[in-house]
Amino acid sequence: MILTAIVLCPLLGALVMGTVGHRKGADALNVLFSFLTFGLSIVLAFLVFTGGAVTGGAEQLYSDGFSAIFVVITGGVGATTSLFSLRYMAIEKARGHLGAERTRLYLTLYQVFILTMLVVLVSNNLGILWVSLEGATLATVLLVAWTRTPASVKAAWKYFILCGVGIALALFGTILLYFASEKTLGPGGTALLWTHLNGVKTTLEPTVIGLAFIFFIVGYGTKVGLVPLHSWLPDAHAEGPTPISAVLSGLLLNVALYAILRIKVLADGSLHNHLTSRLLLGFGLVSVLLASLSMWRRQDIKRLFAYSSIEHMGLATFAFGLGGPVGAFAGLLHMTSHSLIKSAIFFVVGHVVQTSGSQKIPEIRHIGERTPALARALTIGGLAITGLPPFAIFASEFLILSTAVVRAPWALPPLLLALLITFGVVFRRIQEMTSGAEGPALPSSSSPPVLTFYPVWIHFGLALVIGLFFPESLGRLYHSALLSIGLTNGQ
């Protein structure tokens, strides 16, 4: 019931936006629908954590604690991003960058995007999960090309082709999984349902499942942005409108990693070896290293933070590869805090680009003198994303590193080096932008547009609360979530 509602709400939103999206006030309606979805996601989480996993829609929909956490993150960040995009779009409109039709396209696709991600999360059928993850690409590809500049069209094409190829490989994985499960579960509807698969996972043929997992991690890993399949990500993040960069980075990457983790649980049950963990460890570590090295020479502020997303998704992947109760917990916490902080950073960056008229770092100077609040937000964002205490990423990175000491000590030196590099690069760039060192003189610009900050402060505030106090109830929730899917089993 609640599961159906949570899917229908953004669907209805998309239909409404499709019909009235060009009218005045449609963007407020978009916020309304997004918050309605958020409300429903909280209700779902409440039901799941008090009464256990829920099933709906003739077993096609299913949510346990693990997916409920991601549903709440998706609903929450989706809602605050709709708030941010209210102001962002108003500024773009005032500058004559978009007409009514483009607004309608944007709002409709925004709801479709939220819809597809929620379907991925609450779908019990791994085939439908694939269909809607592909749907998420289709919804965002037009949004990336939304500004119609040559660079954005090129970025969108690259995104489309690479993720299309990736997702095709994941479909082959799905076929192999179905092939293995059909022997025990019989042909037809139930052989792709996660709940049924989880029941028989120990009887699945290991050779087939091992091969399937490789196809899955390559396929869905393309969407997570794991190196070496990441090359679409910086372009798509940099060229799309900034609210979309925020949800791509904060939500879509999470959802793709969520899909891999669901499959990992099944594969571990069948394989009884370290294949899945080792793959996650390897992909994770390489991503962290390469992303941090790539940040070194980035001159584009959105690309800089896009590479930081690759780094953090790599860290989360690495954490799940470490496994065990603490490793998995750290991974989940890291995904949560990254969602909160990175989307907030993109909100700030959106305004930085709007007030400076450029996203090239050398051309962005004197933020501190023009709009002090923006400079403060950017600095705090930098502190939070590079993992300084007291923000949540510090807590999760600390847990990841301390687990790595025990389980993969060889990985520590490269990890620490990578974290150090990102810290240095992000801080140096932020400092250059907020002050005016060696930059063009302060332009005597007209009064800057009205900016909105409360979505930013909400996110940073939450990250601070998690990092400082880490409420015990939340900790229990996370543990029960990991237990419900069975990710806490050590190697």
Added chain:
Amino acid sequence: MSPPLPAHPLANYLIQFLGSALLMSAFAMLALRRMTSLVRIFALQGILLTLSTLAVAILSSETHLLFSALFTFAFKVLLLPAILFRLLNRLRIQGEVEALVNVPSTMVLGLAIVVFSFTLAGPISELASTVSKGLIGVGLASLLLSFLMMISRRKALTQVIGFLGMENALFFSAINATYGMPMVVELGVAFDVLVGTFVFGIFFFQIRETFESLDLKHMDTTSME
């Protein structure tokens, strides 16, 4: 599921023949230069898929595969090629020819892919209980050949045909390994492919508007960091 009929040798030959024809068509795509021929080959692949689905359906008496065959015919032989031909017309690129470099080495690479796929699919085929289990390798090989086509060609439309070819190969693998995916999944996949084709169509116009050509080499000169 009724037990498979005692395999009739002729029917088996037919299935094998259709499988090898599909593999040939994947190779043909790698070497063809003319846009219209590519779309025709894609339609031919649709026909081969329909026939082989039909043959598997009859041989295994899986009635739902008859529906799949019908659907494939409508979708991949009629609808998608029609959309593609219409696009070629509207973009006025029917006769366009793509300069290909290194067809021979691509072919050799393709052969290596086929060997690799059959090695990989061997153990899986032994586990399969379908009448056409020997063809799982063909599916994997066509998948990777289409993939090769996507990365080796530089025209937007060619990449799309490669994408659709990959989807064909996936469908073929599903039919031969498990008599097809559950219907709801198959319909979902088809829906995605349809939406994807429309999005590609929109893109063609955007790319041509922005770069005044559908050749992606013009895109490469767009400076991105």
